[in-house]
Amino acid sequence: xxxxxxxxxxxxxxxxxxxxxxxxxxxxxxxxxxxxxxxxxxxxxxxxxxxxxxxxxxxxxxxxxxxxxxxxxxxxxxxxxxxxxxxxxxxxxxxxxxxxxxxxxxxxxxxxxxxxxxxxxxxxxxxxxxxxxxxxxxxxxxxxxxxxxxxxxxxxxxxxxxxxxxxxxxxxxxxxxxxxxxxxxxxxxxxxxxxxxxxxxxxxxxxxxxxxxx
Amino acid sequence: xxxxxxxxxxxxxxxxxxxxxxxxxxxxxxxxxxxxxxxxxxxxxxxxxxxxxxxxxxxxxxxxxxxxxxxxxxxxxxxxxxxxxxxxxxxxxxxxxxxxxxxxxxxxxxxxxxxxxxxxxxxxxxxxxxxxxxxxxxxxxxxxxxxxxxxxxxxxxxxxxxxxxxxxxxxxxxxxxxxxxxxxxxxxxxxxxxxxxxxxxxxxxxxxxxxxxxxxxxxxxxxxxxxxxxxxxxxxxxxxxxxxxxxxxxxxxxxxxxxxxxxxxxxxxxxxx
Ligand SMILES: [Zn+2]
Numbered sequence: 001x002x003x004x005x006x007x008x009x010x011x012x013x014x015x016x017x018x019x020x021x022x023x024x025x026x027x028x029x030x031x032x033x034x035x036x037x038x039x040x041x042x043x044x045x046x047x048x049x050x051x052x053x054x055x056x057x058x059x060x061x062x063x064x065x066x067x068x069x070x071x072x073x074x075x076x077x078x079x080x081x082x083x084x085x086x087x088x089x090x091x092x093x094x095x096x097x098x099x100x101x102x103x104x105x106x107x108x109x110x111x112x113x114x115x116x117x118x119x120x121x122x123x124x125x126x127x128x129x130x131x132x133x134x135x136x137x138x139x140x141x142x143x144x145x146x147x148x149x150x151x152x153x154x155x156x157x158x159x160x161x162x163x164x165x166x167x168x169x170x171x172x173x174x175x176x177x178x179x180x181x182x183x184x185x186x187x188x189x190x191x192x193x194x195x196x197x198x199x200x201x202x203x204x205x206x207x208x209x210x211x212x213x214x
Numbered sequence: 215x216x217x218x219x220x221x222x223x224x225x226x227x228x229x230x231x232x233x234x235x236x237x238x239x240x241x242x243x244x245x246x247x248x249x250x251x252x253x254x255x256x257x258x259x260x261x262x263x264x265x266x267x268x269x270x271x272x273x274x275x276x277x278x279x280x281x282x283x284x285x286x287x288x289x290x291x292x293x294x295x296x297x298x299x300x301x302x303x304x305x306x307x308x309x310x311x312x313x314x315x316x317x318x319x320x321x322x323x324x325x326x327x328x329x330x331x332x333x334x335x336x337x338x339x340x341x342x343x344x345x346x347x348x349x350x351x352x353x354x355x356x357x358x359x360x361x362x363x364x365x366x367x368x369x370x371x372x373x374x375x376x377x378x379x380x381x382x383x384x385x386x387x388x389x390x391x392x393x394x395x396x397x398x399x400x401x402x403x404x405x406x407x408x409x410x411x412x413x414x415x416x417x418x419x420x421x422x423x424x425x426x427x428x429x430x431x432x433x434x435x436x437x438x439x440x441x442x443x444x445x446x447x448x449x450x451x452x453x454x455x456x457x458x459x460x461x462x463x464x465x466x467x468x469x470x471x472x473x474x475x476x477x478x479x480x481x482x483x484x485x486x487x
Contacts, residue, residue: 054277062276063268076276083280087287105265106258111232118376127266157263172231174265177224180233191222198225198253201260 010140036093039100043090050087058083061108067174068112069119078115082108097135114174120176157204165200174198227256309342375452377401378408387463389484391415398453398463398484407438407457409484411449418467425468426453427476428460429483436465439474462486 008026035056041049058079067079083161085107093100158166164186171182220243226232227240244251378384381401387394394412401407409426418424424446426438439454453463464480466473 025295036416047281047288050284051277051281054280058272058277059269060265062272063267066270072273076272079272079276080280080283084283084287087284102262103261103280105262108265109261110230119445169229172226173229173261177231178233178236179223179231182231194222194226195230197229198257201228201257202227204260204263205305 020151035100039086039090039093043093050083053086053104054083057104059194060101061104064105064108065112065115068109068176069116074115074119077113078108078111083112085111116176131191161200161203161206165196165203168193168196169200220249221247224253225257229261266442292443309340354381374404374406375408375450378404378406378452385486387484387486389482391482396421396465396482396484398486400486401456404456405456407453407460407463408454409441409451409457409463411441411446411451413449415445415446416448417443423468423470423472425463425466426451427466427473427480428453428455428457429462429464431461432461435464435476436460440468441465457486460486 007169035053038049038053038056042053058209061082062075062079065082066075069075069078082104086104093103100164168182168186171177171185172179177185178191179193179197182197183190186193188196220240223236223240223243226257228236230237240250244254244399249272262408279428280450334405378401381404383403384399384401386399388397388398390396391412393415396412396415397410399408399410407428428438429435436455439451440442441451445451457463462483462485464483466476466480468477
């Protein structure tokens with residue numbers, strides 16, 4: 001067992017040494033009008049608009065969360081968090097980015113990964129032996145992680161980008177590994193992991209552009 | 215980290231494959247780097263296809279729960295208490311003192327330590343917040359938005375136990391018990407240690423408690439605190455005091471309230487070597 005570093009070095013300082021810049025922008029009616037309109041209404045405090053956003057996006061949010069955290073209760077928490085975040089931050093949606101689906105799914109992905117990592121920090125060290133329904137992702141091999149990604153469009157999209165990008169992207173995107181951990185698991189240099197993540201994502205576009213759905 | 219290294223992080227950042235330090239550093243970099251901002255946008259847009267086709271219908275009651283929480287926030291602080299009781303009720307029951315502490319610490323950051331606090335604990339503290347209008351002002355102060363990028367950075371302010379667990383210098387030490395491994399995680403930098411218990415750890419008999427001890431090389435024991443029921447429940451406890459020069463952490467059964475010195479043989483000793 002030994003040393004327990006690597007799952008992410010979370011320091012209390014991290015919250016303070018990044019002043020960053022807050023940006024508050026209006027939503028412009030570009031991208032998908034309906035959703036953008038709804039998000040704008042949410043920004044105005046319209047709760048029924050949030051309910052409609054929920055109806056449109058909850059299955060996708062919940063589906064991605066579930067795929068990453070692999071536990072229904074946790075996925076529900078993530079989904080709830082994401083919609084609260086939408087409620088609070090709808091005003092900050094960038095008009096230059098087209099459909100707010102991207103914003104919502106990015107929130108979902110980050111929240112899921114953060115959740116799986118914090119869960120990981122607790123559970124991985126504790127009950128490694130409990131592997132019935134919920135195997136902590138950090139315990140799985142690269143192959144297992146990829147095998148968990150079942151059939152469907154994603155699988156196909158991932159399959160078509162080919163190895164080694166398929167495994168790299170699956171580990172990074174669905175298993176919540178950092179690029180460092182991906183590199184360790186695949187036994188490749190750090191720089192290679194980062195490059196493969198980028199190239200893998202770009203290959204997705206090739207698939208989309210050349211694919212049957214255009 | 216060099217500027218070139220920073221640029222290199224864009225892809226990993228786009229799919230959240232960075233650790234918290236890298237995330238913070240990269241977001242600071244993003245503020246000044248158009249190239250990375252464009253790349254992150256591009257890659258996040260591409261990643262969108264990865265969540266397409268994964269749709270799963272969430273349980274029906276989740277919708278009501280989300281809308282309840284939103285309604286509670288929208289009502290503002292004056293009714294938050296009543297609304298909270300109506301919406302949750304279980305908040306007080308399940309929120310342990312540990313949760314309370316953690317959330318209190320996280321308070322200034324609002325969304326910050328969300329991943330380390332329980333939903334109920336967060337709900338309690340989120341209740342008296344503002345609707346979107348007033349959120350804007352707070353967001354300007356509390357939320358770091360990487361310009362042009364969807365990702366909203368989250369201030370990180372974990373509870374003390376999580377800080378230990380995730381400290382850079384954290385080391386884990388375990389010993390087996392009949393119920394499974396007991397782990398002690400030590401961070402010298404944090405000056406603290408955390409114990410994690412197996413899932414099915416038996417509770418102490420009535421009238422007795424489990425007490426943790428820092429054991430020095432000369433065999434003397436220093437109390438590291440009594441494991442309270444909620445700690446057993448959560449299976450994680452921040453030990454009292456600093457591990458300092460302790461060479462082991464021992465656990466004994468003591469009368470309720472704990473003892474100054476161990477009165478029984480330890481049932482498990484976790485060597486810190
Ligand atoms: Zn850059």
